[in-house]
Amino acid sequence: MDLTKLISFSLLFLSLLIPTTTTTTSTVTCTNAVCRRDGPIIRFPFRLKHQQSHSCGYDKGFDLTCDINAGNRTTITLPFSGNFTVEEIDYAAQEIWINDPNNCLPQRILQLNLNSTPFSGVYMRQFTFFNCPTSEYLRFRPLNPITCLSGKNSTVFATPSPRVINYLSSQSCRLMKTVYVPVRWPFYEQIVSSSDLSDNLWLTWRVPRCSRCEIKGGKCGIKSNSSREIICSHVHKPAIPRRARYAIAVGAGIPGALIVFGLFCFVYSKISSCIKRRRLVPTPEINNAQAHYLHSSVIVMGLDGPTIESYPKIVLGESKRLPKVDDATCAICLSEYEPKETLRTIPQCQHCFHADCIDEWLKLNGTCPVCRNSPEQILPPA
Template sequence: MRTFPLLFSLLFIFFIQHHLQAVAELCSTFSCNQHRRDPILFPFWVPDNQTSRCGYPGFGLSCNSAGQTLLPFKPDHLIVQGISYPDQLIWVSDPNHCIPKRVLEFSYSELMPFGYGPYDSAYTFLNCSGPKVDPDQLPGGVSVISCMSGGNYTVVVAFDDVSEAKMRRKCEVVKKVNAAFWWRGMEYGVFPMDMSDVFVQLSWDVPSCVNCMLRGGSCGLVGDSGLEVGCYLPASSGLPKSAKYGLMLGAGIPGFLCIIGLTFYISSRVSARNQNRHYSNTESSPSIFPQPIIITLGLDAPTIESYPKTILGESKRLPKPSDNTCPICLSEYEPKETLRSIPDCNHYFHAECIDEWLRMNATCPLCRNSPQASSALAGS
């Protein structure tokens, strides 16, 4: 009969351990691609792998066989290229490589709970009848959309009113939309030759976790129901309130009184070593919400400085006869200006322009070749 209370105590301890483990796994870190360290965090969640209390309504994601993260949109899902949780921004692309067409089909209701921004702008889509338009012959601020073009017409997009006015002379306006297209180099005024496969930037306002993340915390739903969002700071208990409530309800007051009596009973008959071993197994401090990963882009300063420089005026001629304009700032080269070239492709730029570019991007602005770099990471 002495073994019965001891067995009951061990079963009770096992129940506590199992309950804590279940709570920890309830909202454990999840990623669609196990080879990339990009965990899906609140308010996003994956319904096939997590419970509804791990995310916010309207922020459900899914995974495909290629390890890509998908955002549900009709008729086809969009591919998630990156998420900035502190900025509450998400970048998506089209699996069919025609994101401008998808933007034309979006309605306000389909975008909810997302919106464009914060860098949305007006874009004018135009249809140019006749032979295929050469992208090199288009004025500045106009790009081709090859995925929407045909054999006897070309669809283009104008980025401003001036460019739109130039194209209206020979093209018909299809639609003018506000959207937040995104591509590398747009902050430097560099326009893509083809807009077919750029990204779209979406944002969300609710739920807002910016202040929580600035305090070093992580957002999550409070309790077992409702949409109240709480901030869980690292200094607080490792378990959220919902886990604590579940633990108290699972054990109950009778279980608490029973374990006290059994503890005194066992302490008089079991060695201190076994007692410590049993209770140490019950200690658990799971980390429900890991800290976000900081990813940096671009090349380091020593690598950039290793690329050759040329001072115009020493040889009295440009590196190439056609290279008389900086592709980044679109300004013509002047005597005594310092140029820098990328060794792999031998493209030239103003030294100040390309230095700033390479600190943010590890590719050539013209040919997109990726030179050898010690700190370049693919962030999108």
Template sequence: MDILKFLFHLFILFPVIYTSEDYCRNSWCSENNILIRFPFQLEDEGDRYPYCGYPGFSLTCTNDSKTVLTLPYSGVFYVRRIDYLGHHIQVYDPHHCLPNRLLSLNLSGSPFDTEFLTNYTLLSCSTPNLGSQFTPVDCLSNSTHFVSATPSLSFPNSLPQSCHVIRNISVPVTTSYQEIFSEDLQLTWSSPDCRYCELLDSMCGFESRNSNHVRCSPNHQTDRSQDGHSHGSLLISRIIILSIGGIAMLCAIGIGCLTHFNRRRRTISDEPAIDITITRMRMGLDESTIESFEKIVLGESRRLPGVGHTDGTGCCSICLSEYNGKDIIRCIPECKHCFHAHCIDAWLRMNATCPICRNSPSPSHSHLHISSS
């Protein structure tokens, strides 16, 4: 009769679970704009649903539908893109002079950080075109003085008489020197870590309203544009659930009766079916097999030994982030396709095939070593 009790409680709880309007929704500042979801949240929704956003990840919208990130000690930035899988947020200066903002950039009091910092020296000169080692900073220049930047490590021993040093700054970098003073600044965050949920195409959120721990849950987000239909859909859902629940209760009674009369006829022959089901549910590779695949620590050349990455400009096919020096890479033995180690490890725990060619790696041909390229 235990199954009857279980289905009875399930029948009672289903309407409560599915008719609750107290859930976290996706948000946008306008149609076709940047998707805002956990850990981010619009500030005006934080008062009603404080458990739908992580502390420090509040965003706002401007009157012209721009998405805004406000840093406690560095002010307002506009958001261009949010990469939930890679834990990156790409922002830019509303006045289109990011170098001026970098002069006083302070990420204290926020959950964000920069991946790499490089020291640069800013110069002010009375004439432009100092040389190829100097990058002009047009938005800080005017008709009487021209501002340029150069890496502090390659700073020349002597400067033209028309120049003087403004100051040294630490500049966040993501790729190359040529992009050092582009319009965008890329920030990253480490907590909360929702990358595993993103790989599973699940929704990341708090375990409960009184917990700071996050967990993955099925993605049942509702578009804001559907809010006008939500109450009607809710009523229909209740009717359907109650109807299904009634049928389920009748079936449960029948199953309970059959279970009661056939309990003594059960044999141990049922156990292999359970084992087969468990075996089928496990689709990925075991941890020892994954760890046996080749690991590489990238050198400054960023060249991979795998297929199609010979010029050092490749990116991980799972998170779509470019490789950087000292990144830890794992390669699949047979096909030689390479990825970020943490990306391919999470993939292989759920899938037994290469995400690019779909070939199944053979543990007998794998090997493990740490090297630099």
């Protein structure tokens, strides 16, 4: 039996040992809803007010509406902060992305209050707003003005940079307010001088916790109309998890690796004996610095566990939106990313991979599989 048949037989055997199972505990029957074709899907814990029953949502904080005056766009009302357009909902990551329907999000940020909502920022970053004279605009030319807050005689800037804050404070600018802004993930870009803050606000919710259910492909919801218990139903377990498939691939590669290693040892021994017989003239001595350079250029060291775990992980949403728009395939296993898969990012170069793939890779190789840069090489200068 050749190696290919052996691997195929092993996969078939494992699929019989690990059958696909389904959990069928029932929840309240609710159908998905949308406000318009390109709008986000509305399901538990959110509820489309006046169209879905009360038990289809978690509580009033998750009520959504369709704003006819704004092109039938999905809208959420935050107490003390007003109405916001819902751009997208990632149920597996438990994130909702909102923006201002009037296209002046910075103005809404200045009054944003999440205290009476079930939401908090995914990542919070401090921004300081300044109002500067337009007549001196050339001094601040590298900065990005907030157009919707600026006027004929004044220009408004928002910056997270302490250096820029100190500079504007020393000029004829008036400090307006310092606020925390829910920014997008990941935020490993270089420190920006200023921003017009027009990007979506990224919010998350902690209760109800349906992330694991969504990742497993289940349906999260209330158990019954008379109960507020949250359960996960219709969970489909894969026949062979990705980690098992990865282990099989590695295991299948071991025989081939042993053969290559054996051939290498054989050839190396022959070359060594040949060199000894010919008594070649010894090469000039290599000093310690050269030896260290040659040694470090050949040996590839992997990363330790804490370092790998410090790299951020995300659960891919239904939109499959990633920091790099051309990142659609894992460069290690060559499989396209699918919603609800867990990915890990190398912070410095922003390349994404399946978490289990890159974890195994980094244990053996301390470089990015795509750009081949090591963390030490691609860290920004101090």
